[in-house]
Amino acid sequence: MKCRKCSRPAVFNMRQHKLALCEVHYPEWFIAQTQRAVKKYRMFGPDDRVLVAVSGGKDSLSLWDVLLRLGYQADGLYIDLGIDDSVGYSAASREKVEQFAAQRPDARLTVVDLKAEYGETLPEVARRVQRGRGKPCSVCGLIKRHVMNRVTRDGGYDVLATGHNLDDEVAVLFGNVLHWQTGYIARQAPVLPARHDGLVRKVKPFCRFYERETAAYALLTGIDYIYDECPHVVGATSLRYKGILNQMEEESPGTKLQFYLGFLRARKEGFFREQAEEVELHPCTNCGQLTSVPGLCAFCRLWI
Amino acid sequence: MKCRKCSRPAVFNMRQHKLALCEVHYPEWFIAQTQRAVKKYRMFGPDDRVLVAVSGGKDSLSLWDVLLRLGYQADGLYIDLGIDDSVGYSAASREKVEQFAAQRPDARLTVVDLKAEYGETLPEVARRVQRGRGKPCSVCGLIKRHVMNRVTRDGGYDVLATGHNLDDEVAVLFGNVLHWQTGYIARQAPVLPARHDGLVRKVKPFCRFYERETAAYALLTGIDYIYDECPHVVGATSLRYKGILNQMEEESPGTKLQFYLGFLRARKEGFFREQAEEVELHPCTNCGQLTSVPGLCAFCRLWI
Numbered sequence: 001m002k003c004r005k006c007s008r009p010a011v012f013n014m015r016q017h018k019l020a021l022c023e024v025h026y027p028e029w030f031i032a033q034t035q036r037a038v039k040k041y042r043m044f045g046p047d048d049r050v051l052v053a054v055s056g057g058k059d060s061l062s063l064w065d066v067l068l069r070l071g072y073q074a075d076g077l078y079i080d081l082g083i084d085d086s087v088g089y090s091a092a093s094r095e096k097v098e099q100f101a102a103q104r105p106d107a108r109l110t111v112v113d114l115k116a117e118y119g120e121t122l123p124e125v126a127r128r129v130q131r132g133r134g135k136p137c138s139v140c141g142l143i144k145r146h147v148m149n150r151v152t153r154d155g156g157y158d159v160l161a162t163g164h165n166l167d168d169e170v171a172v173l174f175g176n177v178l179h180w181q182t183g184y185i186a187r188q189a190p191v192l193p194a195r196h197d198g199l200v201r202k203v204k205p206f207c208r209f210y211e212r213e214t215a216a217y218a219l220l221t222g223i224d225y226i227y228d229e230c231p232h233v234v235g236a237t238s239l240r241y242k243g244i245l246n247q248m249e250e251e252s253p254g255t256k257l258q259f260y261l262g263f264l265r266a267r268k269e270g271f272f273r274e275q276a277e278e279v280e281l282h283p284c285t286n287c288g289q290l291t292s293v294p295g296l297c298a299f300c301r302l303w304i
Numbered sequence: 305m306k307c308r309k310c311s312r313p314a315v316f317n318m319r320q321h322k323l324a325l326c327e328v329h330y331p332e333w334f335i336a337q338t339q340r341a342v343k344k345y346r347m348f349g350p351d352d353r354v355l356v357a358v359s360g361g362k363d364s365l366s367l368w369d370v371l372l373r374l375g376y377q378a379d380g381l382y383i384d385l386g387i388d389d390s391v392g393y394s395a396a397s398r399e400k401v402e403q404f405a406a407q408r409p410d411a412r413l414t415v416v417d418l419k420a421e422y423g424e425t426l427p428e429v430a431r432r433v434q435r436g437r438g439k440p441c442s443v444c445g446l447i448k449r450h451v452m453n454r455v456t457r458d459g460g461y462d463v464l465a466t467g468h469n470l471d472d473e474v475a476v477l478f479g480n481v482l483h484w485q486t487g488y489i490a491r492q493a494p495v496l497p498a499r500h501d502g503l504v505r506k507v508k509p510f511c512r513f514y515e516r517e518t519a520a521y522a523l524l525t526g527i528d529y530i531y532d533e534c535p536h537v538v539g540a541t542s543l544r545y546k547g548i549l550n551q552m553e554e555e556s557p558g559t560k561l562q563f564y565l566g567f568l569r570a571r572k573e574g575f576f577r578e579q580a581e582e583v584e585l586h587p588c589t590n591c592g593q594l595t596s597v598p599g600l601c602a603f604c605r606l607w608i
Contacts, residue, residue, distance in 0.1 A: 177481055178552075178559065180566030182575045240555065244548060248482075251544065255482065262484030271486045273577055 012216045016254035023220050030217045034066045034205050041190040043203040048158040050074045051110075053148050054100075056093025056226040058218040059163030061100050063206055065223055067161070068106055074161070075108040076101060077151050079144055082114055082121025085231040090121075093226040100223065110155065112147050118303055125302055135232050139302070146299035149289065152200040164204045167211040170256045171241040173263055178241075186274040189267065197281045198290035208257065316520045320558035327524050334521045338370045338509050345494040347507040352462040354378045357452050358404075358413075360397025360530040362522040363467030365404050367510055369527055371465070372410055378465070379412040380405060381455050383448055386418055386425025389535040394425075397530045404527065414459065416451050422607055429606055439536050443606065450603035453593065456504040468508045471515040474560045475545040477567055482545075490578040493571065501585045502594035512561065 001010045003022035010020035021029055037043070044050055050067060054060040054076045067074035078097045083090040094111070101109040115121045120128070122143065126136030152160045169188070176184045194201040206214055218225055233239065248255045266272070281290040284297035286304060291297035296304060305314045307326035314324035325333055341347070348354055354371060358364040358380045371378035382401045387393040398415070405413040419425045424432070426447065430440030456464045473492070480488045498505040510518060522529055537543065552559045570576070585594040588601035590608060595601035600608060 178563050178566075180563070180570045180575075182570050182573070186575075244552060248548060259482050259484075262482075266484045266486050269486070271484075271490075271577055273575055 011220070012213075014210075014213065016210075016257050027217060027220050030209070030213065031066050031069060033208070034063075035070055037190070037205050037208055038070075038203075041203070043161070043191055043205060044072070044159045046072065048073065049156065050159050050161050051148075051152050051155060051157040052076050052161045053144075053163070054078050054097050054109075055163070056096040057163070058223070058225045059165050059168075059206060059211075059214045061096070061163075061223050061225050062214050062218045062221075063161060063163040064100070064107065065104075065221065066217075067205070068104060075110065075155075075157070077148065078109060078111045079147050080111060080113040080115075081140065081143070083123060083230065083232070084121070087228050087231070089226075089228060089231055092228070096224060096226050110151055112151065114143065120303075129302055135236075137232055137236065140232070142298055142302070146287075146289065146297075149198070149200050150287070153198075157200075159201045159203055161203050161205060163206055163214070165206045165209050165211050165214050166256055166260055167242060167245070168238075169204070169207050170245055170260050171238045173260065174241045174245060175237060182272070183275065186267075186272040189264070197279070197292075208260070210256070315524070316517075318514075318517065320514075320561050331521060331524050334513070334517065335370050335373060337512070338367075339374055341494070341509050341512055342374075342507075345507070347465070347495055347509060348376070348463045350376065352377065353460065354463050354465050355414075355452075355456050355459060355461040356380050356465045357448075357467070358382050358401050359467070360400040361467070362527070362529045363469050363472075363510060363515075363518045365400070365467075365527050365529050366518050366522045366525075367465060367467040368404070368411065369408075369525065370521075371509070372408060379414065379459070379461070381452065381464075382413060382415045383451050384415060384417040384419075385444065385447070387427060387534065387536070388425070391532050391535070393530075393532060393535055396532070400528060400530050414455055416455065418447065424607075433606055439540075441536055441540065444536070446602055447606070450591075450593065450601075453502070453504050454591070457502075461504070463505045463507055465507050465509060467510055467518070469510045469513050469515050469518050470560055470564055471546060471549070472542075473508070473511050474549055474564050475542045477564065478545045478549060479541060486576070487579065490571075490576040493568070501583070501596075512564070514560070 001013060001020045002008070003010045003025050004019055005025045006022060008022040008024070011023045012026045013020040019029075050072055052060065052064040052067065052074050054064055056078070064074055064076050076097065078094060080094050081090050097109065101107045118125075122136055122140055125143075126139045129139065130136065148160055173185070173188055176188065190204050190207045192199075192202040217223075245256055279292050281292060282294045283289070284291050284295075284300055286296055286300040289297050289299070305317060305324045306312070307314045307329050308323055309329045310326060312326035312328070315327045316330045317324040323333075354376055356364065356368040356371065356378050358368055360382070368378055368380050380401065382398060384394050384398050388395070401413065402415075405411045422429075426440055426444055429447075430443045433443065434440070452464055477489070477492055480492065494508050494511045496503070496506040521527075549560055583596050585596060586598045587593070588595050588599075588604055590600055590604040593601050593603070
């Protein structure tokens with residue numbers, strides 16, 4: 001198969017776009033598509049300071065790379081959760097992130113080390129507060145949201161960017177639709193606006209890329225990333241949904257993209273009625289982030 | 305495993321309800337559940353005349369049987385489409401329906417024979433109007449809707465009941481959600497009200513029963529039905545969706561029921577905004593049923 005744009009052999013074929021490209025034109029296309037998404041969904045402009053949440057994986061490092069190449073003011077945030085399994089997940093992913101930043105003179109990296117700043121690693125705090133039952137994923141989500149929010153706000157950033165890809169977004173949407181979680185369905189979007197309750201603006205510039213597309217970008221541009229998934233994610237429901245969705249995609253290429261874009265269209269046309277939630281908010285007595293219950297916020301309650 | 309209601313051995317286990325029942329209590333439960341659905345969704349009352357669309361399959365014959373046992377004024381409508389494949393699908397299913405009616409003195413059956421009334425069987429008309437491309441399913445849907453509507457109205461019935469089960473409803477919903485067919489999503493319901501465009505009121509009393517539940521009812525009460533599916537349905541997208549949904553149900557019993565009930569709840573709470581369609585309607589110059597384009601309706605255009 002030949003590249004659509006030149007006569008070189010294609011290295012990557014996107015069935016859902018009927019588009020095959022070579023090793024030069026694929027990264028060019030990928031960068032241009034990111035720029036289009038940033039503009040189409042009005043995520044941020046050249047004057048905005050963007051904080052990219054990086055995990056050391058292909059999606060977030062590719063996102064940081066592309067935003068830097070496009071000339072945006074993009075800094076990185078890495079949260080070291082201290083996950084110390086057989087592959088030393090946190091140490092290994094932190095190394096990838098620091099390597100990435102060291103190779104790019106424009107890239108500024110903030111590292112938040114959970115153990116150093118709060119006294120416990122994620123597995124430690126999860127064991128303590130959950131008393132051993134279940135996975136630490138919900139505590140992890142709470143911690144990451146809090147820290148990302150804090151660093152975005154304290155660092156004076158305009159927006160937080162995450163590397164969520166189409167497969168991630170579609171798996172979440174699929175799960176929310178199967179259970180008709182109407183509040184979550186109505187809110188899911190490429191841009192989550194800043195909220196009066198102190199949540200910062202969040203954007204997902206890669207939301208229209210399949211996972212294999214971000215992986216191909218990382219491989220072709222030589223981004224060195226951690227292949228291992230977080231060890232806690234094994235067996236997660238989202239992986240089951242991804243399996244189902246991959247099967248449908250296999251039978252009918254483009255299924256996932258159409259499901260997601262059709263959803264965004266329905267949302268834009270006002271198909272979903274969002275229930276107005278009027279929650280009174282109070283600043284956390286420890287950290288100051290707004291919370292629905294007077295006193296400490298859920299994050300601070302983990303530690304105090 | 306023992307019956308939940310008595311000490312006899314259970315013959316049927318419903319994992320999603322955590323309910324196992326014997327050969328006496330299962331049919332009792334099934335009949336009571338049908339009555340509950342009829343009342344819950346306000347489908348019809350004892351004074352209403354109900355026309356049941358019967359195909360000869362387990363769902364529609366079971367529905368007719370249950371409504372008769374519950375004392376409703378339920379008559380049957382069978383449409384003989386003249387599908388003459390290797391198993392003689394139409395002839396075989398018609399025989400099942402006529403046998404069923406013959407065994408029940410209260411049961412009145414109307415048979416509409418397409419060839420006799422309109423001069424062509426379904427395969428014949430589909431071949432002529434579609435010129436050989438594709439399947440006759442869309443023409444079949446059009447014909448059945450028209451005939452069911454006509455017989456309901458002309459026979460002075462208050463409501464048309466169909467045997468759609470949970471698996472049918474969920475497969476339709478799943479397909480419509482995957483493609484975000486917002487108009488169809490907003491309208492899908494156990495009761496479709498009569499519309500000003502002449503469509504009669506339609507109800508689906510079995511919409512909360514799994515397919516295996518209606519099959520178990522038919523088997524345990526000795527209803528003789530046609531096992532074969534319509535030969536044209538093979539390879540239909542709805543069967544692919546049913547396969548996917550069965551897989552999810554297998555992994556997590558109750559998935560389909562929760563998906564459907566969650567949808568009905570969201571719908572009832574007004575989560576979906578239905579676009580008002582203001583279409584001007586005209587009576588068909590041949591049959592008088594209302595249609596959006598002046599002149600002949602789509603059904604009459606098949607023949608004239």
